[in-house]
Amino acid sequence: MSIRKRLREYIALKGISLRELERQCQISNGVLGRLNESTTPKTLTRLQENSDLNIDWLMTGEGEMLNQTIGDAKENFEGCREDKESERLIPFYDVETTGGYNGVVSDSSEGALVGYIQPGGWFDGRETAAIRHVGDSMTEYPNGCILAVKKVYDRHLLVFGKNYVIETLEYRITKRVQKGSTNNTITLYSTNTEKYEDGRLVHEPFEVELDDIINIYSILGYIVNQSGEMKLIRTR
Incomplete structure (x- = not known):
């Protein structure tokens, strides 16, 4: 399964559109529709910080789709600058x-x-x-x-x-x-x-x-x- 197909699987589970996910993660319009192995680390970091999507699963298909261990990633990011730095890519x-x-x-x-x-x-x-x-x-x-x-x-x-x-x-x-x-x-x-x-x-x-x-x-x-x-x- 390709990276884009895994992303579509995620948004289908969440019941949202690509554009809604982009707005949630503060990503420019259309960027997620072009997601591939050369995607910038900035985009992946924003996905990781603002959603429960497991980036490892997204890029490789390994592991679970959802990052169950981080809870509400957006809340954690806003509350802790150190967490943000630890998840930079x-x-x-x-x-x-x-x-x-x-x-x-x-x-x-x-x-x-x-x-x-x-x-x-x-x-x-x-x-x-x-x-x-x-x-x-x-x-x-x-x-x-x-x-x-x-x-x-x-x-x-x-x-x-x-x-x-x-x-x-x-x-x-x-x-x-x-x-x-x-x-x-x-x-x-x-x-x-x-x-x-x-x-x-x-x-x-x-x-x-x-x-x-x-x-x-x-x-x-x-x-x-x-x-x-x-x-x-x-x-x-």
């Missing part, structure tokens, strides 16, 4: 960023949307995506952790000394950004200062031309799912 893409330069990811095209992460009350709502980090050249990010990132649209406003995910045609990489030798270049540094026996850095800094960069993402934080608090709602 971050889109999680099936791509990796690497901390090393030698083992860069060859496929730099946008990965498929795997699902949505519920990060609890972490971050501040500015994140636009979550991707996995691998490698050991950035000591502050554990190998295998998930980075919460925000897309940077003006690459000339980069903050030097801050960490970013840099994506080109050849690689997607996590590095600390500093000034380059020209106005059209930046230098990418690793925070792992491990050296070879001859004194050379294992992870040497290197320059990249701004014109070669496809996407830049500011890193807001990372998630390590050790305690089971992070929930992934899969779309497939």
Whole structure:
């Protein structure tokens, strides 16, 4: 059964129309009629906050249709800001960023949307995506952790000394950004200062031309799912 069919099953049970559900959830007219796996997390969050619809069931068909455990979601949302933050959804893409330069990811095209992460009350709502980090050249990010990132649209406003995910045609990489030798270049540094026996850095800094960069993402934080608090709602 498709996502739209499951949604129609829900509104039939409730005895309301799609438009009535949109008004209840403060969603623009016509948005729910186009619901699919690429639907924005904002729409899913509003559905989750303002109805008893189980978003996991809606997106995957797994579990129960109704969120019996949350009671009146609208009332809970208005009464508790923390609950709202705990149910925010971050889109999680099936791509990796690497901390090393030698083992860069060859496929730099946008990965498929795997699902949505519920990060609890972490971050501040500015994140636009979550991707996995691998490698050991950035000591502050554990190998295998998930980075919460925000897309940077003006690459000339980069903050030097801050960490970013840099994506080109050849690689997607996590590095600390500093000034380059020209106005059209930046230098990418690793925070792992491990050296070879001859004194050379294992992870040497290197320059990249701004014109070669496809996407830049500011890193807001990372998630390590050790305690089971992070929930992934899969779309497939």
